[in-house]
Amino acid sequence: MRSSEERDKDFVWHPFTPDRPWRDPAYGLPVIVRAEGPYLWDEKGKRYWDGNSSIWTNVHGHRHPRLVAAVRDQLERIDHVSFLGLTHPWGAELAERLSGIAAGESGPRYRTFFSDDxxxxxxxxxxxxxxxxxxxxxxxxxxxxxxxxxxxxxxxxxxxxxxx
Known part of the structure; x- marks a missing residue:
């Protein structure tokens, strides 16, 4: 069976990465298998500090217990619904709360455009x-x-x- 590193070098196009040196067999690609808090571990057990929060995605750390519980709870109800002609109570409530924060209680009402990044x-x-x-x-x-x-x-x- 081929290793994750071998499959990666054959099939993954990495962002912001020069392809030729990256794919060189001499370049050892860390294969991350675990994450917790600000740290990542590769399959050899080496620990790394995730200094950019996996491109600013995990700013509260990896596998934060409260976030894991909230995601698990939400996934038990609904995972994803597009706003293309549809809505859901969680999105509508969050948009209302954001409008109140942006404008204050007596200010104008603002509408929220939800984006994934x-x-x-x-x-x-x-x-x-x-x-x-x-x-x-x-x-x-x-x-x-x-x-x-x-x-x-x-x-x-x-x-x-x-x-x-």
Whole structure:
């Protein structure tokens, strides 16, 4: 049976990684088999500190007990439902709470666009702003500002509003 590392080098395209040196048989690819808190362990037992929270996904650490329990509880009810013409009580409640936080109790009501990552959230924001100015007679307003050395994700739209 082929190892995970061998199968990976043949079938996985890694992001932000030069392919030729990565696939070199001499390059030892850590095969992660366990994670807890801020740490990862490979199949040889070596421990690594997950310094970027697996690309900012696990900022509270891996397998945090409260998050595991909440996810397990939610999966017992419903795993995923698209907002394409549908809704569910958890999304509607969260959107209402976020609107209250953003505007305060007596402020305007805001609507929430749910996205699965930061890059697609930036893409949606760019499209919303662009459409707003198109529909309100200001099509010349088509420039977006960004901070120097900013990073907003790796989709084409997100990269287009970043300097680096």
């Amino acid at each position: 930061g890059a697609t959230a930036i893409e949606a924001a760019v499209k919303i702003v662009w459409q707003y100015f198109q529909q309100n007679g200001q099509p010349q307003r088509d420039l977006f500002l960004c901070l120097a050395e900013s990073y907003h994700g790796d989709t084409v739209g997100a990269m287009s509003v970043a300097q680096s």
